[in-house]
Structures are given as structure tokens and as C-alpha cells.
Amino acid sequence: MKTLRRIRIGELRQLVKQLEARDEGHSARLVAWACDRLERVGPKRGEQNANSKLTEIQVREIRRSKLSSGQLSRKLGISTSAIRHARNGRSWQHVS
Numbered sequence: 001m002k003t004l005r006r007i008r009i010g011e012l013r014q015l016v017k018q019l020e021a022r023d024e025g026h027s028a029r030l031v032a033w034a035c036d037r038l039e040r041v042g043p044k045r046g047e048q049n050a051n052s053k054l055t056e057i058q059v060r061e062i063r064r065s066k067l068s069s070g071q072l073s074r075k076l077g078i079s080t081s082a083i084r085h086a087r088n089g090r091s092w093q094h095v096s
Contacts, residue, residue, distance in 0.1 A: 045094055053078045059092045 019028035047055055054062075054076070062072055062083055069083040076083075085091040 046092065053082060054086060054092070056092075056095050059086045059095045062086050 016028050016032045019031060044050070046052060058076065065072060069080040069087070072083045073080045
């Protein structure tokens with residue numbers, strides 16, 4: 001089984017052109033529809049994501065805090081990796 005990876009919209013657009021060049025119209029239309037859908041809807045960010053454990057206010061507090069990741073994780077009830085990711089910008093990049 002092939003492993004899936006995240007594909008950027010640009011890569012999908014290139015795939016559409018390749019499929020159209022090979023005269024695979026149905027596949028090209030399907031991929032083009034997926035591109036349009038992703039551009040319109042896009043992934044939910046921050047608190048809009050149903051799996052979010054933090055709020056933007058909490059992320060700002062984490063970034064300002066001098067407490068360790070372990071102390072903050074116990075205080076907020078989330079994992080230390082979630083604290084580290086929010087602190088170093090791996091997650092919550094849109095929050096300044």
C-alpha cells in the first residue's frame with residue numbers, strides 16, 4: 001500500500017494538466033474539483049478545528065510564559081509536545 005502525504009494545491013493543478021494531456025478527462029475533472037474544493041474550504045485553523053485543545057489566548061500565554069513545558073502541560077491539561085509546538089510555532093503559526 002502506498003503511503004499518503006500532504007499534496008499542495010499547485011501539485012494537484014500539475015496533476016490535472018498531466019491527466020488532461022493523457023486524455024483522462026474524468027480523472028482530470030475529479031482532481032480539478034478536489035483542488036477547487038480545497039481552495040474554497042481549506043483546513044480549519046486554530047479554534048475552528050474540532051480537534052483543537054487550545055485557544056488563541058492560551059497560545060499567547062504559553063508564548064509569554066517563563067514556565068517549563070511540563071509545568072504548563074499540567075496546568076492546562078495537555079501534552080508537553082502540544083506546548084512545545086505552540087511555543088516554537090510548529091502549530092498555531094497564524095497567532096502572533
